[in-house]
Amino acid sequence: MKKGLASSKERARPQAPLWAFGVLIAVLIVLYLPIIVMMVNSVLVKTDTWHFGFDWYLQIWNDEELVDALVRSLEVGLISSTVATLISGMAAIALLRSRFRWAHIVNSLSYLSLILPELVFALALLSWFFVLKIQLSLMTVIFAHVTFSLSFVLMTVNGRLATLDVSIEDAARDLGASEMTILRRVIVPAVLAALASGFLLSFLLSFDDFLITFYTSGVGSDTLPIRLYTAMKVGLNAKLSALATLMFLLTFTLIMGLTKMRGLRQILTEEGH
């Protein structure tokens, strides 16, 4: 009996043939080879002969403008994702509880920036700043990043809220909890993982964003991607490879952290559950 069960399990999940692994490895090489080449390039230094070294990284460290851009990027990322997480988190919770008839329309509308072409979004923001006579600066960049991050946080938090039994609020009320306690001890802890993944996701998007930043940044508010772009126009060199490698590693680490987190994994793998 036990044996029969085991063999039926084997039948349900057959071993992948060897050639499938071959295909997988080939695809991975094609996808990642350029990145690997870039990384290797960033640690090769030519004096008399080629040798391994972190000279290019040291150059970045000594390049004040680049370090400034990096700091600015982190600043924009942290501020915009914090603001977006706060606004969207509150909005998601409020929309869930709302008896307001158009709540679901507000909800759908807020996903707009997910589907809107980035260039259209950038143009819209730019004309908005123009109409309001707002000087382009780091503030406008942050504002723009908050705007597109809102949707992503809302999506992650809504995904988690959808799996929550709405009567847990009534249950908490029944047990004597005040509305503030319910928010603090029941709702927020229940969506905390989703808030964290929404925050990380918007930080990543903000950190990597080029197009919208390009159109909304003013003089002296270049972020790292913008710096990289300007430098690339002048010419490719190993220093840029080192810079790109740094950006890749940071993004990669964050994404790995993100997929480890339950909130996002749930949304990515069990959408509509």
Add this chain to the structure above:
Amino acid sequence: MLRIVNMSKNFASQTALADVALEVKDGEFFSLLGPSGCGKTTLLRIIGGFETPSTGEIYWNDLRIDQIRPQQRPFNMVFQRYALFPHFSVFENVAFGLKVKQVAPANLRRRVQEALNLVGLWALRDRLPETLSGGQAQRVAVARAIVNEPKILLLDEPLSALDLKMREHMQTELRELQRRLGITFILVTHDQDEAMALSDRIGVMNQGRLEQVSTPRDLYERPATHFVADFVGSMGSVHGECIDSEAMRLKNGSVIRGRGQLNLTKGCAAEAFVRPEKVHIGGNKSANEIYAKVRSVAYKGLHFELQLEVSPEQIIRAFVPPETMSGGVNVGDQIQAHFSPADTFLFERPT
């Protein structure tokens, strides 16, 4: 004692409750029974404070409570899908109410332990709700409510998500728990067997109205309205025309006498109900006699179940002991059956 006066509730243009009056005694196991959408859950939620009634008052020992918030009512609720806090362990779930009330830690731990022991789940105190089975989650939900020592425990279809075997087991547990705690339980259910098995008294609801409030036995033996007669148990019925408040005439002219309602007036459309175990094969001049065609015969062990067609769509069911079936009754036979007027319930048929 819980007293509900003149209660009604409207959602937009829909009437969820109409003119409900009810008294639930201390220490009573009371059930609200009815089909889905009858307003039973709305009534329970109003008692708990989660809905506001459109009109009416609720009194708890002469204290008016319908204006106070659920947090302040001396009741606790077990929700339909348990509504456990997903990010809290079993212990923390049960401790939640006490923590909110700032009970001292040592005292809190003792009371949580008591409550979890009562439902046999102290061993699982560190587990998260998602790792529990339906029956275990159910018990945690009960423990989380009773740890607060409510005066009334409200239960909203607590067993509907469980499979049959677990449900029967939990029914016994609930009944024992209620006896041990001695507090009032108000249970909402659509399952009449459950209500019958557990309750001291049952309130049958239909379309927002309380049709009848009585003991399970009275509900079965003395249905007060057409709806109750139709809903509780499974009675057969025949249609006819009223003669007076205690008799009606079938289309073929034969007269059915029974326990009627005072509102039955000559000429109204009437329906007579009789329980299958009260129907006997053969004639009896002093009882109600019917002639019917046998539609089906099924052997059920204790008895044969016969479906007797008096006229199309009017079926009387009969449980016949095997020994009286010796003559043999076959499908298609035209037979005579009788039942006592004392076992016959006459009601005006709603249009």
